[in-house]
Amino acid sequence: MRHPEDYVEAVLSLVEQVPPGRVTTYGAIAAALGRYGPRRVGAVMAEHGAAVPWWRVVRADGTVPPGLAARAREHHLAEGTPYRSSGAVDLRIARWPDLDPAPRGQ
């Protein structure tokens, strides 16, 4: 293991708790765990992500890295995840948990 076992388990556990049609972000997971940073979460996902609904973890702007975007989009379409016209997931609606109290401009 390149990462602490308990940390890996914690990350995967959180990802599995994200319901269909909703998503969370690398930064949110990192903040929730209060340990390491977004990049560590990404590293864990790159290595163990296949075991969980990895497509429910997106970047802070709602986009998914090239190469994963195509497959992620299929899952999102099947789950009804809200997308923005830009092609990124609409975090204002899909973010989970619902910690998005300030709908700013809208």
Next chain:
DNA sequence: GGTGTGACGCAGG
């Protein structure tokens, strides 16, 4: 021990 890199994030130009 310096340097580059990555399934990241944010501020600036």
Next chain:
DNA sequence: CCCTGCGCCACAC
């Protein structure tokens, strides 16, 4: 919308 720099942390060379 584009690109740049910096912070972040672990790893490979």
